[in-house]
Amino acid sequence: MTLPAVPASRLGRYGRLPALAGPSFLTIGFFARLPLAMLTVGALTLVTAVSGSVATGGFAAGAVGVGSALGAPLLGYLADRTGQRPVLLISAILNTIAIALVVTASYTVPDFTATSTALILGAAFGMGLTCPQIGPLARVRWIALTRGTQRGDLDTALSYESTADELTFVLGPALVGLLASVIAPWLPLTLAAVLTVIMVSAFAVHPTVQAVVPLSRRPHPAREGEPIVHRREPGSRRFWLLVPLPVLGMVAMGTFFGSTQTALIAFAGEFGAATSAGLLYAVMGLSSAAAALSVAYWPARLSASFRWIISAGGMSLLSLFLFIPQEVPLMLLVLFVLGIPVGPTMVTIFSIGSLVAPKELMGTVMTLLASGIVAGTAIGAAVAGTLAEANGFSAAFVVPVAAAGALLVLGFVSLAVPRQHQSD
Template sequence: MKPFTSDQHSGADTPPSAAADVPAKGRYARILELAGPAFFSIAFLARLPLAMITIGGLTLVTSISGSYAQGGFTAGAVGVGSALGGPALGYLADRIGQRKVLLAAAVANPLLITAVILAALQLPDGGPFAAVLAAAFGMGATGPQVGPLARVRWMALTSRDRTGREMGTALSYESMADELSFVLGPALVGLLAAAVAPWLPLALAAVLSASMVSAFAFHRSAAVVVPAPRRIREKTPVPRGRAARGSTSWGLLMLPILGMVAMGTFFGSAQASLAAFGGTFGAADAAGLLYSMMGISSAAAALSVAFWPQRFSQSARWVVAAAAMTAAALLLLVPSGIPGMLAVLFILGIPVGPTMVSIFGIGAEVAPRHLMGTFMTLLASGTVAGTAVGSGLAGPLAEAFGHPAAFLVTAGAAASLLILGLASALAVRRARNQTA
């Protein structure tokens, strides 16, 4: 494989990639060739801490304090921190490069995870809950934004392919990787918290953050993303057909961001609701294991999107998948036992993955090139911020009225995704008509 160079980011006028004509069965082999095998294992392990810290904080505080509300507020503090810190990290990556930002996060994040553990362990002795919230906020704010920054790398790596197939395949893979991380992350939290101690999942997240995020920072794919100031100095050309995207209206840009907030609300409320549902069977610590069932089907469905026909547009995919999510979310009110809930969660996960792929796909189409890292982290932070909203709403509802009331938040979030999908479809069509 040829060594990476900054020319891959430029998108200069070169012949279309030979991979443009690769049959569907070879699309994933092509992105493996582009990034190198080590990229996939490193990037996957590096994104696990972000998948663990929210539900890890919720599980730790709920187990120690016995309060679903305090657990929900802790998860909310993580989400608020990530919502503010994530885009800041993305903007810095756009300005000074990914490597420096990721290495700083690999140092700061483990320290703040440790602070959360120590503060939470003081709660039974009268330790202040405010200290837990402050440390949780910092833990979220320094959370390594591996998924969004990996997507920026893919945009550079696939810039020579004018058909968009390589980028679509990469986005499908990234959504699958996100989903698998949010399967394995909560599952690890549930297993380690139930079998060993509730603080152990966060301790593992700290170790992974220090080691694997550093490895991701040093991976050679970081070299393909040229920071905006350097690109201007070197007069690196903008890929053909993409220059006009910088003028995209903020109204259109906000729709994918709000979509990811709704997606996060869906996730956060489901996590908190499942903790309460498991609690009725004396298994509140197993919420991560229940939640992982939805992630399994979601990951498989996300991977399949690479093979969907291109005439099935991103906007249409968002609407159809969100409609299916809304219908399936209502089934959460039906089960009265663990087996039934596992079946519903598996069904519910099927439209989740394609919805995420579609939202990120629209984001990649409309975002300004020079702020791509910022926008991708905004999308990811929207998910985490929504998780905070969902946990903050569903946790107190579950404590006051039981898990059925909390699941209504999950269904409402899915319905919001459908409404935003319809609005996005109209906005994208209007924008295309104006530029036609």
């Protein structure tokens, strides 16, 4: 795919993105990823409302999360092998069917017996397993589109993608809560299905898909008589040994997210407002999203590893302030400030992932990073919930502090990665 000349824009570096990918790509990509942010909370809300059991709703939400964590790298691998378009179109159809099964089974089963509950949980698992992975696959397209363009274009694109992820995971649950409470608990999942059919399909057929060449259509030099040149490239298979580094980083990031959410529920519960914990968490999400955009303007001489260390160091320091607030207004301030280093940390880990991933399996690695967040969120929520129940919300805040510390340690470990690539 030949890259067009990219004109200057009054929007600066972010104005280059629609010029590189087309004016519709950002809008389509944003709304196509919104269903992923609605499925977990949507399943929790629907099943809880219909069954009257928070535990059953929690199991349904957990089934969605497990399915997503397992399905994401599988879909990424299939996209690398056969191309994004067929994988996205098929997953959109299967995901819509799974959503319809969850909604239908929730309302048509006579009662929530073990058998009927298993049916709903199985459908919820399928809903997560088949959910199209728009964020990771959009990053794969940006990596291809920005290859050979101005230095900093990839960081700008990844900054935008992290901001889009943050905003959808703030807006998605809020939209679920609004629609379920004002209209009906089945509506959020139905809307997610409609968005999947329309927006994921539009994303699948968008012209940018041509920038990513799947393995099935790549030439084989040995078969064509061309010489095989052995050289160390950033995308060579030898760097698979480095892939666990950003994956572990995303597990730690997910642990930070899940434990913070759970600890905030316990904190808000002290004031009889546990249901408002999502609003507290949204404050951190908004500052994180805004800060992610700033990464595009960080000095180019600052390597990804040093960005990781600086951002994770800020998270480690500021997370200690979570122990201080004993009232909601002060907690809002702490969360807003804490969110500032969170966004840049996420952007940087994705940048490291793009450095160490084999070029031919970029989608697999990007979806592995997304799965790391999901798995870490579950870990963080479980550990923080146990600590909060036994010792109160202050004990639960130990988990995000520990997760931020782990991110800082991994940041120092990553120092070798860019240097190895730059020296090749």
